[in-house]
Amino acid sequence: MPLREGDIAEGSQVEFVAQVNILFYLILFNSLIRTHFLPVPLLRLVYLALGARLGHNTYSAGAILDPPLTYIGNNCIIGHDAVLFSHAIENRRLSLSAIHIGDNVTIGATAVVMSGVTICDDAIVSAGAVVTKGSRIGKGEVWGGVPAKLLKRGSEV
Ligand SMILES: CC(C)(COP(=O)(O)OP(=O)(O)OC[C@H]1O[C@@H](n2cnc3c(N)ncnc32)[C@H](O)[C@@H]1OP(=O)(O)O)[C@@H](O)C(=O)NCCC(=O)NCCS
Numbered sequence: 001m002p003l004r005e006g007d008i009a010e011g012s013q014v015e016f017v018a019q020v021n022i023l024f025y026l027i028l029f030n031s032l033i034r035t036h037f038l039p040v041p042l043l044r045l046v047y048l049a050l051g052a053r054l055g056h057n058t059y060s061a062g063a064i065l066d067p068p069l070t071y072i073g074n075n076c077i078i079g080h081d082a083v084l085f086s087h088a089i090e091n092r093r094l095s096l097s098a099i100h101i102g103d104n105v106t107i108g109a110t111a112v113v114m115s116g117v118t119i120c121d122d123a124i125v126s127a128g129a130v131v132t133k134g135s136r137i138g139k140g141e142v143w144g145g146v147p148a149k150l151l152k153r154g155s156e157v
């Protein structure tokens with residue numbers, strides 16, 4: 001049941017599909033992933049099996065809450081206890097928007113990356129940052145803080 005991006009109308013079939021996906025993830029995998037029981041290399045295989053697109057040499061020590069709507073390139077690290085989610089639940093509103101991450105990107109430990117975020121190659125998200133919905137982080141940029149803002153450009157790192 002493929003997920004459709006965008007705002008999801010209450011009571012629609014699209015909402016039903018989204019809820020089934022979320023339940024499938026929460027019931028079967030969330031507890032396992034959140035216990036830190038699985039070593040990071042195995043976690044990569046779990047996320048691939050759940051539909052995430054992870055490039056070569058990309059690993060997550062954090063949580064990817066919507067694997068089918070998460071696209072990550074090569075040589076990336078999702079830091080310890082970072083959280084990536086491609087859905088937005090805000091009161092009664094539900095929307096889905098994929099996260100796109102390029103190559104050689106570091107997401108710092110405990111950072112939060114919200115739905116619809118694009119992070120270009122060689123960028124860094126600081127530890128503890130909150131990258132809000134729909135933000136675009138340019139190539140080589142370093143972003144941090146809550147909400148996350150540009151801290152440095154690539155040549156300054
Ligand atoms: C963001 C980061 C890359 C900056 O490191 P750096 O290039 O050495 O830069 P500096 O420490 O000189 O900091 C540069 C600026 O960013 C700010 N900054 C650094 N870390 C920050 C953070 N986590 N949140 C907010 N601001 C931060 C500094 O205060 C400084 O601001 P200033 O120029 O106004 O003084 C680094 O602090 C970081 O968070 N790395 C993530 C590492 C990580 O978690 N990896 C995954 C491990 S599992």
